[in-house]
Amino acid sequence: MREVTIPISDEVIRSLKVGEPVNLSGVMITARDAAHKWMIETFIKKTRAPQGDDLQVYEALRPLLNGGVIYHCGPVVSGLDTKQYKFVAAGPTTSIREEPYQADVMKHFNAKGVIGKGGMGAKTLQGCQEVPFVYFHAIGGAATYIAQSVETVLGVYKYEFGVPEAIWVIRVRDFPVVVTMDAHGQSLHEVVEKDSGKVLADLLAK
Amino acid sequence: MRDLTREILELIRRTSSDLPADVEERLRAAIEKETPGSAARGALETILKNVELSRQNSSPICQDTGTPIFYVRHPEGWSTRKLREQIRTALAEATARSYMRPNAVDAVYDKNSGNNLGGDDFPYIHFEEVEGDELTIELMLKGGGCENVGAQYSLPDNRLGAGRDLSGVRKAVLDAVHKAQGQGCAPGILGVAIGGDRGSGYLKSKEVLFEKIGERNPDPKLAELEEQLTQEANRLGIGPMGFGGGTTVIDTKITGLSRLPASYFVTVSYMCWAYRRRKMIVKGEQVLYD
CATH class of the missing domain: 3.30.360 (Dihydrodipicolinate Reductase; domain 2)
Structure with a gap:
């Protein structure tokens, strides 16, 4: 099992290949639909002026994401009343919804890894090569198991997005993933889709 | 009261925390079909560890x-x-x-x-x-992941060569499984409604999922199609999490509804492994x- 520590260097990213199981350790953030949309509109395309604590959150995220990892996850969190946050269940959510945003976000922040499920498309794969970064696949639905690798919840931003959509900052240890899109243009998802497409064509011809 | x-x-x-025994049993059986050391097998092993842990901790x-x-x-x-x-x-x-x-x-x-x-x-x-x-x-x-890959087809569908009969239904369902890839958290369970209107089709395609795994439709024609679809969906090789592998679907449930003369809907609700x-x-x- 390959051990990778966050922040991750370009050299390590380029050495990771599709199919490789990895244990990730270090500090990462969760971000899904609302957070990606917010980052793109407010700081990358700038179609929306920063409001409220937007700029402070942005400044806090920049060092975390430089060499960092974004986890597509909307966790179940206990201790909401007391702010003694703990991740109870924290598996990945479907990544493809972030396809329009992901490559731009990674490039903007120089982030090195995305964790999610289901894989992503051509634009993200292109970004993987350019930035570079890789896509780590976590096991969908394995929420309690993955939550055990979350050692500490360091904080939360944009709580007003709601618990699933907020940006949680977490320290993880031995977070289990598999590389399914690498920085060399390889995507396991592309291969499986193509191969299963051939079988489908045969079945439909019957 | x-x-x-x-x-x-x-x-x-x-x-939320205790996966039904019939689902867990199928997931355990699926492990044997995947190559030792493969990502697909690793995914199933992690899934089963998670099932046990959630049950112990009363966590989702x-x-x-x-x-x-x-x-x-x-x-x-x-x-x-x-x-x-x-x-x-x-x-x-x-x-x-x-x-x-x-x-x-x-x-x-x-x-x-x-x-x-x-x-x-x-x-x-x-x-x-x-x-x-x-x-x-x-x-x-x-x-939501599996809900998002649900699909509804209005037959005939020229792209699929699917007519208004059970052979057309088969093609629509296989297409839905292919489109879903691993996004619905495969291996999944398929709930299929034939007929109805757009609303009742989705409702019934979910309702049929309450039936136990392995229980077949009492109508022999539908029972046969259920078996066939599970087998053929697995030939697609999408596998657990879409990593490629032998188990894409662990069961298929079909229900037949009345339809309007003008309509022939096939509605597929995809249920993730965490059923x-x-x-x-x-x-x-x-x-x-x-």
Whole structure:
């Protein structure tokens, strides 16, 4: 099992290949639909002026994401009343919804890894090569198991997005993933889709 | 009328944290079909570890605790208004206890209600009066990942070469499985409704998922199609999580509905491997859970 520590260097990213199981350790953030949309509109395309604590959150995220990892996850969190946050269940959510945003976000922040499920498309794969970064696949639905690798919840931003959509900052240890899109243009998802497409064509011809 | 709030809370806890035995059994059997050391096998092994751990900790199997879908079958004399209130109270309490994630988001104002209550249709509750003296409440939690890959086809479909018959149904369903790839958290369970209108098709394609894994439709034609679709879907090789592998679908459930002469819908609801459904039965003073 390959051990990778966050922040991750370009050299390590380029050495990771599709199919490789990895244990990730270090500090990462969760971000899904609302957070990606917010980052793109407010700081990358700038179609929306920063409001409220937007700029402070942005400044806090920049060092975390430089060499960092974004986890597509909307966790179940206990201790909401007391702010003694703990991740109870924290598996990945479907990544493809972030396809329009992901490559731009990674490039903007120089982030090195995305964790999610289901894989992503051509634009993200292109970004993987350019930035570079890789896509780590976590096991969908394995929420309690993955939550055990979350050692500490360091904080939360944009709580007003709601618990699933907020940006949680977490320290993880031995977070289990598999590389399914690498920085060399390889995507396991592309291969499986193509191969299963051939079988489908045969079945439909019957 | 008896207050069942506490018992319903227990039903929610069990549903969210304790995968039914028939589903777990199929997942265990699926491991043997994957090559040792493969990503697909690793995925199934992790899934099963997670199932055990969630059961021990009473924590959600999946953080997406889904749309809560309740089917309440009650004898004469029960107040559905009170039962609805009890279900809603239990659900808010289950959310406060972290058995459930706050999952009801107002689509217009983009606001999460924080307690899983969101208007009359969240949670979804179906009431039906039945004969006898038993009240049963079934609960299914259907996550968003698998809900998003559900599909509806209006036959004929030229692209698929699918006509208005069971052969056309087969083609539509296989296409839906291919389109879903691993996005619905394969290996999945397929709920298929043939006929109906667009609304009833989706409703019934979910309702049929309450049937136990391996139970076949009493209609031999549909039973045969169920078997065939599971086998052929697995030939696609999409595999657990879409990593490639031998098990893409663990079962298929089909229901046939009446349709209008002009319409022929095939509706597919995809259920993820984390197929959370549980039942409670109230008989006199007794409350039993499956």
